[in-house]
Amino acid sequence: MTPVEQLELEEKVSRAPVIEPGHSFATISDKISSVVLTRPLSIGWLLGLSVAGTFVMVLTTAIAYLFLKGVGIWGINIPIGWGFAIVNFVWWIGIGHAGTLISAILLLLRQSWRNSINRFAEAMTLFAVACAGMFPVLHMGRPWLAYWLFPYPNTMNYWPQFRSPLVWDVFAVSTYATTSLLFWFVGLIPDLGTLRDRAKNLWIKRVYGLLAMGWRGSARHWSRYETAYLLLAGLATPLVLSVHTVVSFDFAVGIVPGWHTTIFPPYFVAGAIYSGFAMVLILAIPIRKIYGLEDFITERHLENSAKVMLATGLIVAYGYVIEMFMGWYSGNRYDSFLLWNRLHGPYSFFYDMLWLCNIFIPQLLWIRKFRRNPILLFMISAVVLVGMWLERFIIVVVSLQRDFLNSSWGMYYPTRWDWAVFLGTLGFFTFCMFLFLRLLPSISMFEMSTLLPESKVKE
């Protein structure tokens, strides 16, 4: 079925369209580029940017104090040495995964509805990975020696230990960050060319011209571009699955009860996509409203994202059920105790909340009316993000809290500096998103054009 036939068929079965009728090539690029080029600075945007900027300052303060005093300002201690830093690392990197899923996997599956949400989902990935990357480095104690993680010839005659999952993680996350950045930038090149051609101000024209690198839409260039883009999608797909798998190895390779399970890789990847789509909805719902992009980000997109959330949420639920089952079925006293400790230990409230946020509340998405209601969807997404954060908290903290020896049990209480860094990264993420919305086209203009029936060559 050609895309045109598919569009016609979809009209017949009266699904919400991926692009509202009445648009042409010119109106698409007008509407999207006007957000960047002609829309005046609004009070709302400035206010949002300043609030986010305040939290960026909270972050820099917290980091400065951390550098001054060391990780003792955080609540971490033996036995819980990982604490918020690793909880937040896993949470942020998981959020990033939806962007790559949308841009790469849905491209390979020819889900053309993705064309309007892939750009900002990729930006979301990039900023989320930047937030994630901060935590392991800050957690190192001596972050200025972070480059020791990479293999390079040095005077100490020392090399990294390649049998360690923590070293795998360095390679996985840095490859992921590089790939996300390049994939996003390659997708932007033709649109930067459009902005260069449409900008009226000479300096704005020059800046976009410099970034577009002289893109002129030559047929030869497009041919190579399309091949490269498709290959990048093909490479990013196994990569994104590997990244959270490797993150789960950080736990699964250890022998701590609650970590040492083979279900971790698939359940981590599903959880990552789950939280990522929740973040996509959190961002998409206000953006489409404020910037008047409802024609491009339609109810169909919201509904499809909700369906992905529902599906991945069920995989996560399966993971929880299997963890409980194995705690009982293995007959291993430490595994059984872990289960008891999750259900009745000092952090049992958070475990109950985890089930409520991640498993029970999202079941509302089975109902079509709820999937099409942006406000409700926004709230469910926020609940899922909280739930996924709690999941990582349970995995990191409750597993370490009471392991094999009673003498080494302990409790973990985050300090104000733990919260400052976490809220600071939330601010940093929002700050970057605000800048991105105004400085770059948040929807891919050239990919949206290919959704129009007139873009197809008639025989």
Add this chain to the structure above:
Amino acid sequence: MAARNPIYGLLAEFETPTEVVEAAKKTHAAGYKKIDAYSPFPIEELSEAIGFHHNNVALVVLCGGIIGCLTGYLMQYWIATISYPVNVGGRPFHSWPSFIIVTFELTILFSVLSAVFGMLALNGLPMPHHPVFNVPRFELASKDKFFLIVFSSDPKYNAGDTRAFLEGLRPVSISEVPS
């Protein structure tokens, strides 16, 4: 060195993808080989129509991937067995299953780098200046218009005849591109 032709080529403008592909096919069939076309979004038929059937991006990526794979594995082999052997729980120095992940990641990394930079290099980018940008209407090539160019370096190019031929394709306009 031959004197440089003051004209870079003749640029014809079209309204729709179908028209430009049709025109490109006719121009190619008429014997013009040094031609190119410009569109605001990718049109698969267009590169075929100008006679550009294969690109080498996939080959570049394959080479990059193989180099990345070898680099990843050999680096770990050399470090773990020759340069810095560490006995971890009695495991063999060449514990290859542990090396698969970093090998995989470096394969992807090198492939991605070669896809992006290979594509840009083959396209001759970055190159912010280009003669076609001198035509004022060309800025519509990134919005909603489609262009076909016959380069003056084409052996069959002749200012009068080529213009007459392009007129026959009924474009919206024809402009000379100064070089």
